[in-house]
Amino acid sequence: GAGVSQSPSNKVTEKGKDVELRCDPISGHTALYWYRQRLGQGLEFLIYFQGNSAPDKSGLPSDRFSAERTGESVSTLTIQRTQQEDSAVYLCASSSGSSGNTIYFGEGSWLTVV
């Protein structure tokens, strides 16, 4: 596609429920990243994929967070047993992974846990 696509754009969920956030990277981009941005805050790294493997998952805040990527394309970020502190915008980004590291962000999925 023309850009990084994320869904849903907005999600309101009850505390304790599981949520899945989807990212469709730019076609042909081998590298995919998930970042979290709380309201008015910076960009917090969560996990990085090169192809279907995740060489760096150091930013996942707890074992309630997991992510997978299939077909070197779509990625899903899953948050289990959501807590109010999980409320944030979850930004996906992708890059070609070849020359340099220019990454392009999607519009984000705004998650609100009530």
Place this chain on the structure above:
Amino acid sequence: GENVEQHPSTLSVQEGDSAVIKCTYSDSASNYFPWYKQELGKRPQLIIDIRSNVGEKKDQRIAVTLNKTAKHFSLHITETQPEDSAVYFCAASKGSNYKLTFGKGTLLTVNP
């Protein structure tokens, strides 16, 4: 791991003035330094980047400088306009196959 510090956290300038945002990084192996602009409610968008083999790069009213010895880099915006108002993030990376580590951002306000 890499740590990126960004200053100031807020910056207010008059239209037409220059704005400078500074960042420092900790990992001497970092070799790629992009700057992103994020308008309210929008995605971060790349505005300029620099790699460690150059010391300065310009694109119209925007320039970035890099001092590898001191491990700091700066964003310079000249002849600021109200539409430059946004949050600006610096970042550092060791290149392909590594994550970008971001600074905490600078809220730039350009007053007309």
